[in-house]
Amino acid sequence: MSVALSTRALDLLLLLRGSEPEGLGRAEQVSYQLETAILMGILTEGDRLPTESVLAAELGISPITLRQSLAALRTKGLIETSRGRSGGSVIRRQIELTDTQLQHKLKETSTEALRDLGDLGAAIASMSARLAADRADPQNVEHLQGLVQLHRDTIDDRARRRMDSRFHVAISIAAQSSRLTSAALQLEAELMTLWWGVPVLPGSGDSLVEQHLAIVEAIRARDADAAARAAEHHSRSEMEFLIEQHLRLSMKPDKGA
Amino acid sequence: MEPLTEALERTAGAISSSIDGVFADLEKIGAAVTAAANAAPGIPRRGEFLFLKQDLANFIRLHSALIVGAGIAYAPGSLPEAPHWLEWWRGQPKGEPKFVTHDLNPESLNYYDYTTREWFKLPSTTGRPVAVGPYVDFGGINSSIITLCVPAPTAQGIHVLGCDLTLANLEGVFLRALQLRDPAVVLLGPNGRVIASNNARIATGTLLLDKDLQRATSSTDVSPEVPARLPWKLITLDG
Numbered sequence: 001m002s003v004a005l006s007t008r009a010l011d012l013l014l015l016l017r018g019s020e021p022e023g024l025g026r027a028e029q030v031s032y033q034l035e036t037a038i039l040m041g042i043l044t045e046g047d048r049l050p051t052e053s054v055l056a057a058e059l060g061i062s063p064i065t066l067r068q069s070l071a072a073l074r075t076k077g078l079i080e081t082s083r084g085r086s087g088g089s090v091i092r093r094q095i096e097l098t099d100t101q102l103q104h105k106l107k108e109t110s111t112e113a114l115r116d117l118g119d120l121g122a123a124i125a126s127m128s129a130r131l132a133a134d135r136a137d138p139q140n141v142e143h144l145q146g147l148v149q150l151h152r153d154t155i156d157d158r159a160r161r162r163m164d165s166r167f168h169v170a171i172s173i174a175a176q177s178s179r180l181t182s183a184a185l186q187l188e189a190e191l192m193t194l195w196w197g198v199p200v201l202p203g204s205g206d207s208l209v210e211q212h213l214a215i216v217e218a219i220r221a222r223d224a225d226a227a228a229r230a231a232e233h234h235s236r237s238e239m240e241f242l243i244e245q246h247l248r249l250s251m252k253p254d255k256g257a
Numbered sequence: 258m259e260p261l262t263e264a265l266e267r268t269a270g271a272i273s274s275s276i277d278g279v280f281a282d283l284e285k286i287g288a289a290v291t292a293a294a295n296a297a298p299g300i301p302r303r304g305e306f307l308f309l310k311q312d313l314a315n316f317i318r319l320h321s322a323l324i325v326g327a328g329i330a331y332a333p334g335s336l337p338e339a340p341h342w343l344e345w346w347r348g349q350p351k352g353e354p355k356f357v358t359h360d361l362n363p364e365s366l367n368y369y370d371y372t373t374r375e376w377f378k379l380p381s382t383t384g385r386p387v388a389v390g391p392y393v394d395f396g397g398i399n400s401s402i403i404t405l406c407v408p409a410p411t412a413q414g415i416h417v418l419g420c421d422l423t424l425a426n427l428e429g430v431f432l433r434a435l436q437l438r439d440p441a442v443v444l445l446g447p448n449g450r451v452i453a454s455n456n457a458r459i460a461t462g463t464l465l466l467d468k469d470l471q472r473a474t475s476s477t478d479v480s481p482e483v484p485a486r487l488p489w490k491l492i493t494l495d496g
Contacts, residue, residue, distance in 0.1 A: 110425030111453070112401055112461040243457035250432040251455075 002048040002090040010050070012042045012169070012185060014058060015178070019186040027068035030059055034073060036189045039095045041162040049079070049089045096158060102195035106242065107249040109194065114246060117190065118239030122232050124183050125168065129215055129231035131175035133224040140174035141220050148212045161196055167212060171231070174219070197245050211237065264437045265477045265491050271434035272427070272444070273480040276487055279320050279405055279420060280386055283327070286312050287409040287418045290329065294411035301413070303338055310346075316420070317348045323427070324348070324420045325402075326357065330371045332381065332414025343371050376404040381415040384408050388487050391424055391450045391462060401462040403427070403452065424461050428453040440474070440493050447488040456494075465492070472496060 016036050020029045037043045049055055056066040070089055073079045081089045132140070147170055151163040165188035172181040211234040218227035290306060297305045306329070313327045328345030336342050341361050346354035359369040371377045376389040390403035406419040431444050431453040441456040449464050459465070472495045480487035 110423075110428055110461070111457075112424045112428070115460040115462065240457040243460075247432065247438070247455055247457065250429065251436055251438070 002046050002088075005043070005047050005049055009037075009042050009047065010058060012181075013037045015182040015185050016042075016189065017059075018182070019189050026061055027065045027072070030061060030066065030069040031072045033059075034069065035078065035095060036192075038078060038091060039097075039192055040165060040185075040189055041094070041159075043091050045091055045093055047091045049091075051088060097193065099195065102193065103249055105193050106195040106246050109246065111243055111246060114239060114243050117187070118236065118242075120183075121187050121191075121239060122235040124172065124180060124187060125235040126228040126232040128172040128175045128177070128180050128184060129219060129227035130224045131177060131180070132171050133219045133222050133227040135176045136174040136219050140170075141216065144170055144174060144216045144219065148209065148216055151212065152206070152209045157196070161192065164208070165192060171215065171219075191242075194242060195245060195249075197241070207237075208234075261437070261440070261493070264435055265442070265475070265493070268431060268434040268442070268444075269477055269479045269491055271430055272489070273487060275323060275430050276388065276405065276422075276480070279323060279422075280407065280486065282316055282319065283405060283407045283418055283420055284386065286316060287407040290409035290416055290418065291411055294409075294413065294416075300337055301411070303336055303342070309344065313346055314354050317346060317354045320420070321348050323422050323430075324405075325423050325426075326354070327418070327420035328357070329409075330377050330417045330419070332411070332416050333372050335411070335413035335416065341370075341372070343369070376406050376419055377417050380406040380408040380417050384410065384415065386486050388489070390448070391446050391452055392448070393462075394421075403446070424452060428461065431455075440495065443492045443494065444479070445490050445492050452489065459494075469494065 013033065016033045017029075019036060020032045024032060034043065043049075050058070052063050052066055052070075056063045059066065070079060070081065074081060074089075078092060078095070079089045080092045081087070136144070144167065147163065147167040151160060151167055154160040154163050168188055169181060169184050172184040175181075211230065214230040215227060215234060218230050286309070289308070289312065293305050293308070294301045309329060313329075317324060317327050326345060326347040328343065331342040333341055339361075343359050343361060345357040345359065347357050348354050359371070360367040362368060363370070375392070379387050379389060386405070386407045388403055388405050391401045392403075393401050394404075401424050403422045403424070404419045405422065406417050409416040409418055427444070432455065435442060435455055438455055441454065441459060443454040443456075443459055443465060444452040445465055446452050451459055451461055451463055451465055453461060459469070470492075473492050474495050475493045477491040478484050479489040479491060
């Protein structure tokens with residue numbers, strides 16, 4: 001079974017453009033964009049991509065280039081393509097980075113790089129929350145509230161991470177800012193490749209959930225200052241947590257090479 | 258010895274011996290520059306210093322665990338060919354170091370006037386080697402770095418040899434030697450900037466403010482023998 005990709009998912013996919021590492025060819029850039037979307041859960045198992053000509057046009061590339069990108073994803077088993085009338089490419093599996101991969105990446109990312117990432121994250125988060133307090137409609141607020149609950153109730157820690165990043169991107173969407181949304185998405189994509197440590201037990205006692213709720217409450221109350229403050233605080237404590245993990249991993253003596 | 262004192266001395270020792278090794282090799286290259294300038298008939302041209310490309314490439318490769326690039330800035334007006342001349346190479350994951358182009362045109366928006374940069378000014382005025390930074394080298398490498406600089410005095414002026422260390426590489430040396438999460442320990446540069454710390458709240462590259470320094474409980478010179486060359490301290494903070 002497959003479901004056509006929603007316009008919203010396609011929009012988010014397009015906003016990921018520019019997050020690729022330097023030095024990639026156009027086809028590799030698009031594969032990277034699609035993989036990031038899968039990693040973040042923007043594209044999920046069973047999603048059917050638009051036809052090649054439509055997707056190529058949306059991405060602003062030639063169908064030949066797109067075919068190269070899709071071939072690379074097919075080789076990795078991420079998508080499956082069938083021919084015919086109801087054919088097309090369907091997402092086949094979620095990308096799950098292993099603990100070792102995530103830990104390695106976090107260890108190799110210096111405190112300075114993390115701090116820099118955190119500074120940008122705090123800027124995006126606080127401005128998004130500030131604008132959302134003025135611009136979010138009741139539907140936006142309900143959606144945010146829903147994501148906080150979904151995040152709270154998700155037990156699998158990777159799925160929970162994805163939910164957390166969806167919440168952050170949703171605030172930028174509620175701020176009605178396409179550039180902030182794009183920046184938030186790209187930042188969350190980068191954070192998704194780092195290790196977030198031991199899973200926390202699901203439940204409302206969790207301080208992450210409380211911080212999320214504080215942001216949503218301030219947005220609901222249209223208190224822009226409080227929303228910005230809560231979002232900045234949340235963003236900073238997340239980065240502090242990541243730096244803690246990085247320091248801990250870096251002090252571990254190297255296992256025999 | 259107390260575990261904390263021991264950890265601090267171990268860390269100071271690990272950092273200074275890593276840096277000393279880099280300084281020693283850079284000084285050898287500096288001495289070769291001075292010798293080449295002295296040996297040249299008349300005013301040496303750039304051609305007299307072509308050996309630097311290979312010497313610096315070897316140097317970058319040898320110290321790749323710490324440094325990301327190295328080069329030379331010639332004393333202004335010392336070369337007959339150009340009023341200013343800077344040659345810098347950046348190490349590559351594979352293969353030979355890559356030449357880094359700097360914009361030396363004073364009319365340009367991206368003009369890189371090395372003669373005003375601390376890493377050039379300090380060694381050329383004092384005539385002594387020094388570790389400068391951390392600072393963000395916009396127009397250069399665009400990230401927070403420390404530059405080890407060595408003067409090469411010649412009859413035409415003092416040239417400066419330098420190499421760039423990233424904070425990321427130094428952080429590794431610091432954390433592996435320290436092996437301690439409590440109390441907070443900060444490796445501090447002479448400009449009050451944090452080079453590394455074992456505490457997530459004291460961010461690398463930021464200034465350690467007076468209110469933080471008031472919590473300092475101890476201060477250890479990283480290089481007590483030559484503090485002018487490596488003016489770094491390990492500071493422990495309370496609470």
